[in-house]
Amino acid sequence: MRFLIFALGLLLVTTPLAAKDQLSADQQEEVRQLVRDTLLKNPEILMEAMQILQSKQEAAREEMQKAALSQLSDLLVTPGITPIDGNPDGDVTIVEFFDYQCGYCKRAYPTIMDVVNSDKNIRFVMKEFAILGPVSEIAARAALASQKQGKYKEFHKELMTVRGRLSEEKVYKTAEDLGMDVDQLKKDMQADDVSQEITSTRQIAQSLNITGTPAFIVGEQILPGAVPADTLKEAVKKARAKKK
Structure with a gap:
């Protein structure tokens, strides 16, 4: 009344x-x-x-995200130069948007790797979402370019676990310590496919209203923040059940 x-x-x-x-x-x-x-x-x-208004807005936002996910599903999982970990032929895909300068991403790193490694049927798509400044983009470009030297997985791990504030010098020193050709890496960082991947990731994130890192996509769910392992596993379980 x-x-x-x-x-x-x-x-x-x-x-x-x-x-x-x-x-x-x-x-x-x-x-x-x-x-x-x-x-x-x-x-x-x-x-x-x-409260009623917020509930309606949240419901509308979720519906918009579901529609966007449906339209962007191919872009989210198409290999290209997007790094893929876990089982490339897995029945459930987890997509993560991350930034190497994001403390929450670093906190989430062991969690997501535990989930991926403990379930041999997960495909892990890694989106370099560099949003925290110039150093973030340098790190993202270097990571993507490191694939051409077969070092992405090791490089990604080092950047996610590096101590202290990330800097351009630290990015290249990390590459050098991993035995990479840093001069070649710098050239590869400016390649068209690297630039296209950076731009595409930002456009996808904007379409899905993803504004922070980390953010995970599992099936039709978007999970923002450094979510617990149990939350990710439950999302995987739901996505897998929908495929049956």
Whole structure:
């Protein structure tokens, strides 16, 4: 009843022309006064209305994401130069968007690797989502380019577990320590396929309303943040069940 009163008052405010056709000016003023008095005496009504609005917005956002996921499913899992770990032919795909300067990504690294390594039927797609500044893009480009020297997995691990703040010098020193040809790496970092992968990942993230790292996609679910292993495993279980 209280929400009905609030909704009626909101209707009068937002659609005055329609209201005038139904209520006289005096009646409109009476309703406005009733709404005002009710809200002053029961301010929790506003909280109830906001909760309902937020629930509807969240539901709408989830539907938009599902639609976008359906449209982008091929781009998310198409190899190209997107790094793939786990079982390339796995029945369930986990996609992670990450940044090497993201503390939460580093915290999530052992968790996601444990989930992937403990389930031999997971395909792990790794999206270099460099959003935390120039060093992030240098690291992402270097990681993607390291594939041409067969060092991505080792390089990725080192960048995810490196101590202290990441810098351009530290990126190249890490590559050198892994026995990579750093001069060649720098050339490969500017290759068209590397640039296309960086741009494509950003466009996909924007379409899915992914604005932070880490973010995981499992089936039709988008899981933001450094989620626990149990959450990822449950998402994998649901995705696998839908395939049966």
